[in-house]
Amino acid sequence: MIQVFDKQIDLKVYRFLIRRDQHSKSQDLLRRRILKSYELWREVRKAQSEGRKILFQGISPALFAYPVVKPNSSFIVTDWTRKLYEPIWNFLPSPPWLTWIHKKVLNKQKSIIGLTDAVVEEIAKDYSVPKNKLRKGRLPFSFDLDIFEPSPDRQDQQIRILFVGGDMYRKGGDVLLQWFLEQNNPNLHLTLVTKTLAVDHPKVDIKTDINFGQSAHRQLFKSHDIFVLPTKCDAYPIVLGEAACAGLAILTTKNALGAPEVIRNGVNGYISNSQTELLQQLSELVQNKPLIESMKRNSRQFMEQEFSSQLVTDEFIQYIF
Numbered sequence: 001m002i003q004v005f006d007k008q009i010d011l012k013v014y015r016f017l018i019r020r021d022q023h024s025k026s027q028d029l030l031r032r033r034i035l036k037s038y039e040l041w042r043e044v045r046k047a048q049s050e051g052r053k054i055l056f057q058g059i060s061p062a063l064f065a066y067p068v069v070k071p072n073s074s075f076i077v078t079d080w081t082r083k084l085y086e087p088i089w090n091f092l093p094s095p096p097w098l099t100w101i102h103k104k105v106l107n108k109q110k111s112i113i114g115l116t117d118a119v120v121e122e123i124a125k126d127y128s129v130p131k132n133k134l135r136k137g138r139l140p141f142s143f144d145l146d147i148f149e150p151s152p153d154r155q156d157q158q159i160r161i162l163f164v165g166g167d168m169y170r171k172g173g174d175v176l177l178q179w180f181l182e183q184n185n186p187n188l189h190l191t192l193v194t195k196t197l198a199v200d201h202p203k204v205d206i207k208t209d210i211n212f213g214q215s216a217h218r219q220l221f222k223s224h225d226i227f228v229l230p231t232k233c234d235a236y237p238i239v240l241g242e243a244a245c246a247g248l249a250i251l252t253t254k255n256a257l258g259a260p261e262v263i264r265n266g267v268n269g270y271i272s273n274s275q276t277e278l279l280q281q282l283s284e285l286v287q288n289k290p291l292i293e294s295m296k297r298n299s300r301q302f303m304e305q306e307f308s309s310q311l312v313t314d315e316f317i318q319y320i321f
Contacts, residue, residue, distance in 0.1 A: 001057050001077060004140045004313050012052070014043045016061040037064040044068050053320050056109075063105045072110045075320055077137060079115040079258060080235030083126040088233045088255055103127045113137040113319055116236055116258035135319045139261055141241040141307045147213055149222050150247030150300040153293050157187045159286050162224040162248070164193040164210075164239045165231070172230025172253070172275055173197075179279045180204065188286060191224065221246035225292050228282060230275045231256050241307075244268065247300035249285065249292050251278055268298040 005011045018032050044065045047054050054074040056062035062069070062076050081102065082094035094102070106112055106127045113135045114120035120136050123129050161180070165171030173192055177199065180190045191205040199206055210217050221227075227243035229252040236258030243250050244262040250269035252259050263269045270285075272278035285292060 001055075001140060004316055008313055008317070012047070014040070016040050016064065033064060040065050041068045048073065055320060059102055059105060062109065063101065066105055066108065069108060071108055074109055075111050075113060076106065076109050077113040077115065077316075079119055079139075081119065081122060081126070084119060084122050084235060084257065085233060099126065103129075107133075109133065111135050111319060113316070115139050116261055118257040118260075119235065137319065138307055138312045138315055139236065139241060139258070140312050140316075141245060141262075141303065144242055144245040145303060145307065145309070148218060148242060148246035151222050151224060151296055153296070154225075157289065158189060159185075159187055159226065159289065159292065160189045160191065160224040161226045161228055161282075161286075162191050162193070162220065162243070163228055164242075165229065165237075166195045168192075168194045168197060170232050171234070171237075172232060172278075175230050175275050175279065176228055177204070179282070185286065191220070193220070218246075221248065224248060225296065226251065226282070226285065227269075228252070228278070229256060230272075230278050232275075234258075236261070241303075244299040244303045245307075247296045249295035250299065251282055251285070253278055262299075262303065264298070264302065268295045268302060 002013055016036065018029065018036055040061065044054060045068055048070060054069070056065070056074060056076045058078050059076060059081065062074065083099060085093055106123060106129050111133050112123055112129055114123060115137050117136065120134050124131055124134060163173050163176050165173050168174060173194055177190070177192065180188065181201065189203050191207065193207045193210050195208060197206050210220060221242060225248060227239070227248040227250045229237055229239065231237060231253055232255055234256045237256050240250060240252060240256065240259060240262050250263050251272065252263070253272050253275060259271045263271050265271055270281045272281055
């Protein structure tokens with residue numbers, strides 16, 4: 001979000017971030033958040049006294065700033081809420097008391113900018129936020145257009161498939177790997193970018209040391225043709241936007257709730273109803289090299305048309321100012 005406004009307005013940034021490590025207890029984490037919130041209050045009061053607009057990235061900082069924020073004077077931008085996942089997880093990640101608190105926080109804002117249709121609709125339904133307070137914002141991927149170069153058309157018959165996901169199993173990397181191991185197509189190649197994994201196969205590459213924006217990261221996307229994410233649950237997987245900026249054909253499931261923002265079914269990829277359907281569509285797609293190349297071109301073209309730097313920035317400024 002910072003890059004959306006950087007050099008466009010008089011911008012001040014405060015990071016309300018308390019890192020959780022594996023040894024942190026819930027009570028200790030809450031205590032540190034409360035102590036940190038006093039610092040947040042000072043920053044909010046100062047911003048209000050200077051007549052600044054206040055934009056919270058996510059509900060959490062807005063919650064901890066709630067006691068000092070003036071009604072209808074601040075904004076939240078978000079791509080998810082706890083209630084968003086309930087239909088997928090089949091349990092209540094947001095108990096009634098927490099939903100009530102979040103409802104108070106959301107309704108105190110001047111506007112809520114949701115980054116996907118799914119989250120905008122869910123906030124209206126589950127938190128009773130009036131529609132006149134809701135805005136649909138473009139995901140701020142304009143800077144990724146500068147980072148990633150389009151994957152070029154290749155005249156060979158090789159088809160390179162890419163998966164990126166630290167949580168290998170929630171994001172479906174395991175089912176993609178199993179599908180690949182069952183294929184007999186010598187032209188297929190699979191790269192899995194994840195935390196830890198060991199696979200001994202001449203056509204499978206495992207990468208665990210890729211950092212965003214580095215040369216290896218850019219080259220990784222540029223050298224592949226199809227990005228596949230058979231996820232079980234995601235609000236908006238950032239990698240889908242990266243893959244589209246890099247000009248890849250993209251396959252994911254409807255559980256990637258923000259996928260419709262960058263994928264047009266049959267045009268630059270597919271949004272499947274299930275992992276099984278995704279693998280069926282992938283099996284058909286790898287047999288159609290001309291369609292793959294067409295989808296690759298369409299991905300990059302769509303991102304350039306809908307997520308240019310000026311377009312994204314102008315929209316956010318219009319909503320807030």
